[in-house]
Amino acid sequence: MKKLAIAALVTAATALPALAQHMKLEDQVKYRRAAYDLLGLNFGSLSAMAQDKKPFDKEEAQSNADFAAMLATVPRHFFGEGTDKNTKAKPEIWTHRADFDAKMDKMVGEAQKLPAAVRSGDMAAFRKQVADVGHACKSCHDDFRAK
Numbered sequence: 001m002k003k004l005a006i007a008a009l010v011t012a013a014t015a016l017p018a019l020a021q022h023m024k025l026e027d028q029v030k031y032r033r034a035a036y037d038l039l040g041l042n043f044g045s046l047s048a049m050a051q052d053k054k055p056f057d058k059e060e061a062q063s064n065a066d067f068a069a070m071l072a073t074v075p076r077h078f079f080g081e082g083t084d085k086n087t088k089a090k091p092e093i094w095t096h097r098a099d100f101d102a103k104m105d106k107m108v109g110e111a112q113k114l115p116a117a118v119r120s121g122d123m124a125a126f127r128k129q130v131a132d133v134g135h136a137c138k139s140c141h142d143d144f145r146a147k
C-alpha cells in the first residue's frame with residue numbers, strides 16, 4: 001500500500017514542470033507550500049530521530065525518507081516569476097536563478113540519499129545524512145528566504 005502510494009506520487013511528480021507553467025501564480029505558491037509542509041513533517045521526524053528526541057523506528061524512518069526524497073523534487077517547479085508576492089521568497093531567486101537552482105539541486109541530491117541511509121541500518125551514516133540535508137535546506141533559506 002505504502003509502495004503503491006509512493007509510486008503514484010512519483011508518477012505524478014514527473015508531470016510537474018508542464019503543469020506548473022499553466023498554473024496561476026497563487027496556485028504555484030500553494031503547491032510549493034504544501035510540498036514544503038509535508039517535506040518539513042517528514043524531515044522533522046527524521047531529524048528528531050537522528051537527535052534522539054524521539055525513538056528510532058525503522059519503518060517510520062523509511063516512510064519519512066521515501067516521502068522526503070520525492071517531495072524534495074517538487075518545490076523548484078513552483079517558483080515562477082512573480083510568485084514572491086506576499087511570501088518569504090526573496091526577489092534574489094529570480095535575479096540569481098542559477099545560484100538558487102544549484103542550491104535546490106544540492107538539497108534534492110542530499111534528500112535522495114536519505115532512503116539508503118535509513119536502510120543501511122548504520123546510525124552514524126543516518127545521522128550524517130540528516131545533517132547534510134539540514135545544511136542544504138539552511139543554505140538556501142539563508143540566501144533566498146526572508147526571515
Ligand code: ASC
Nearest residue numbers: 040043044047134135137138
Ligand atoms: C527542518 C525544517 C527546515 C530545515 C531547516 C534546516 O526540519 O523544517 O526548514 O529542517 O531548519 O536547517
